[in-house]
Every structure is written in C-alpha cells, then in structure tokens.
Amino acid sequence: MRMLGFAPIKEMLDSGICVSLGTDGAPSNNRMSIVDEMYLASLINKGREVYVKGTTDPTALPAEMVLKMVIVNGAKSVLWDNEIGSLEVGKKADMIVVNPFSWPMVPVHDWISSLVYCMRTENIVSVMCNGRWIMKNQKILNVDEEKVISMARHASNELLKRAG
Secondary structure, eight states: OOBTTBOOHHHHHHTTOOOOOOOOSHHHHSSOOHHHHHHHHHHHHHHHHHHHHSSOOTTSSOHHHHHHHHTHHHHHHTTOTTTSSSOOTTSOOOEEEEOOSSTTTOSOSSHHHHHHHTOOGGGEEEEEETTEEEEETTEESSSOHHHHHHHHHHHHHHHHHHHO
C-alpha cells in the first residue's frame, strides 16, 4: 500500500478506508505536532499525486478532508466516535481556540484552509478536553511544565550515560 514511503491516502479514502492522522512519536514528523502533521499530509500527498500520475491536482487531499481525518476519523479509528470527534450533546467537549489574527494565518480567506495550511502551534490559545480547560491563554493549567521539562532532560541525560 505504500510508495516512496508515503501512504496513498487519496486512494485509501477513495476505497472507503477510514484514514486518520496522529502523532505517536518523533518519527511522525519530528515535531510531535498534529498541526504540522495536517500540513505535511496534504502537501506530501499532493506531491505524491504528481509523481504517481504525472499531473498536479491541488484537490488531491483538500483541507476539509485533512481536518476530517484529524477530528472525525481520529475518533472513528479508535472506536470512540460515540464519545468524541464532534461537538454534540452527550459527547465529551474537546476543542481548541485558535487565534487567526497573527502572522502565520493573516489574512484568512478560507477558515478551513487556513487551519490546515497556515496555522502554527502558537496560534492555539486554549484547549478543552472532556469539558475541562487544560490550557487557557497559552498557559498549561494541569501540569507543571517546568517540572516535566526538567524530568525529561534528566531522563534523557541518564539514557545517554547508560548508552555510553
């Protein structure tokens, strides 16, 4: 199913496969960022279309589908679409608040395209998970960031020492 190391996402979607995006580790995109994953998935698959078919198709993987792959298909792929993946009564309220009025996103002509192609992680202002704010105004509320970073650096140094 793979060619040149890139999943044939368009063909998979056309075949009815539920394709979703995620970040499970640094090998995903070296940034652990679903924002970057959206952009890369779209861009790479447009380039793949040129290589495979010899034609440029800017709609090979449209922004709407990329966003659906992250939100709706993400929930379906882990069999939680009855709990997450859309804002509905009875489902867990998971959402982000985005500031579209900063340099990466200005000017916004198409909201969905701007989320996929222009948004950067710094555009995310607040995050709600299961109805609870876990980040507001770019401040993490439920984790001591400095402590976690310190622990990660220490663990990394210890691993490097043991590895020799």
